[in-house]
Amino acid sequence: MKAEDSRAQADRWGLFVGEWAPTFFAIGIALRLEEQGGLPHRDKG
DSSP states (O other): OOHHHHHHHHHHHHHHHHTHHHHHHHHHHHHHHHHTTOSOOOOOO
8 A cells, every 4th residue: 555545545534524514513413402392394376
């Protein structure tokens, strides 16, 4: 394995792992809103 390949793999893992925190944060917010009755809906009219 070349050093360039190792670096590219590390960059991909960094991006992958770096996306977990915001994803769980968004899921947590969505679940909290759902438990509180969901988002307020506007009346169509």
